Amino acid sequence: MSIITQALKKAQHEQRLQQSPQAQYGTLMPWRPKAPGQPSSRRFSGLIVAGVGLLCGVGIVTYVALSVPGSLPVAMTVPTTPQPAPEPDLPPASSSPAPRSQVLKRVQPESLPPMSPPHRTDMAIAKAVAPPPPPAPVQTARAEPEMxxxxxxxxxxxxxxxxxxxxxxxxxxxxxxxxxQAIALDPTLKRAFNRLGNLYYQRDAYQKALAMYQKALALDPDYIEARNNLGNTYMQLDMSDQAILELNKAILVDGESGLTYYNMACVYARTQEPEKAIHYLEQAIAREPEARQWAKTDTDFTDVRSMSAFQKLLGTSS
Known part of the structure; x- marks a missing residue:
């Protein structure tokens, strides 16, 4: 039997007792006069009615709470601290700062790394993505005015x-x-080619020297210094025929160059032609007296040094 039914029956029974106590109980409840100080039966009945009403209200509230889905019982309405929902598994925060992007060209002050998102108690945590920085302006080198x-x-x-x-x-x-740099500024500067050829010749880089002399002669075929140097370079490369050809061309351009005659004497001394070697050496000394001193220590004349004509020419004969 439900609580409401019991409460209703009890209320009806009390009401019958209040309305007709003598008819209900007969001679068991004789009427007696109220003694002084005794509480009135009406007040007592009012308290009973109020208690019954309170019980009915509690029963109705309980019935409604059990009938409505999702409603909490009256006995469990004590407010409690809500438990936070479990957070999603997040990777442990790294103590080291985020790596800086490599600066390729222009060094600019780098922006601070993006802050981590604030703590949230719901399941969905959106990642804060920092917008990419604007591209750095490209600065071109200032072109020098054309000369x-x-x-x-x-x-x-x-x-x-x-x-x-x-x-x-x-x-x-x-x-x-x-x-x-001189050649880059003026590719027609033949002296620069000749001087650069001399530099390579002193380094024993004869092929490079050969190319420089040829470029100088391409600018000026009558450039006597470059022609003589070209013949001398061919001689160092053991290309005797080409050396004699170039030295003869130099003599045709300038027959008074003592150095050209001296180089021709050296070529013939190497090719085992002593008479021609002594002849050109004599022509060289006549135009350049210092050539006599060159010949005394020049190894090109090793094979003809013992000849009396050579010793007489150098003034070393007894």
Whole structure:
């Protein structure tokens, strides 16, 4: 039997007792006069009715709570602290700062790394993605004003003079750079090609020297210094026929060059032609007296040094 039914029956029974106590109980409840100070039966009945009403209200509330889905019982309405929902598994925070992007060209102050998202108690945590920084402006190198042809030639001459000075000072690498810059400024500067060929010749880089002399002669076929140097380079490469050919061309251009005759004497001394070697050496000494001193220590004349004509020419005969 439900609580409501019991409460209703009890209320009806009390009401019958209140309305007709004598009819209900007969002679068991005789009427007695109220003693002084005794509480009135009506007040007592009112308290009973109020208690019954309270019980009915509790029963109705309980019935409604059990009938409505999702409603909590009256007995469990004590407020409690809600438990936070479990957080999603997140990777442990790293103590080391985020790696900086490699700066390729222009160094710019880097922006601070993005802050981690605030703590949330729900399951969905959105990642905070920092917007990419704007591209750095590309700065192009300022182009130097174009030099006029006259300015280029003047600058090339300055580089040539610097190269010659460095060469005589023993700064061969510095001389090479200056001569190459002179050629870059003025590709028609034949002296720069000839001087650069001399530098390679002193390094025993005969193939490079050969190319430089040929370029100088391509600019000026009558350039006597480059022609003589070309013949001498062929001689160092044991190309005697080409050496004699180039030296003869030099003699045709300038028959008074003592150095050209001296180089021709050296070629013939190497090819075991002593008569021709002594003849050209005599012509060289006549035009360049210092050639006599060159021949005294030159190893090219080793095979003809014992000849009386050679010793007489050098003034070493007894």
């Amino acid at each position: 006029s042809p006259a300015e280029k030639r003047a600058r090339a001459q300055q580089q040539l003079d610097s190269g010659i000075e460095a060469y005589h000072a023993g700064a061969v690498d510095e001389a090479e750079v200056a001569l190459q």
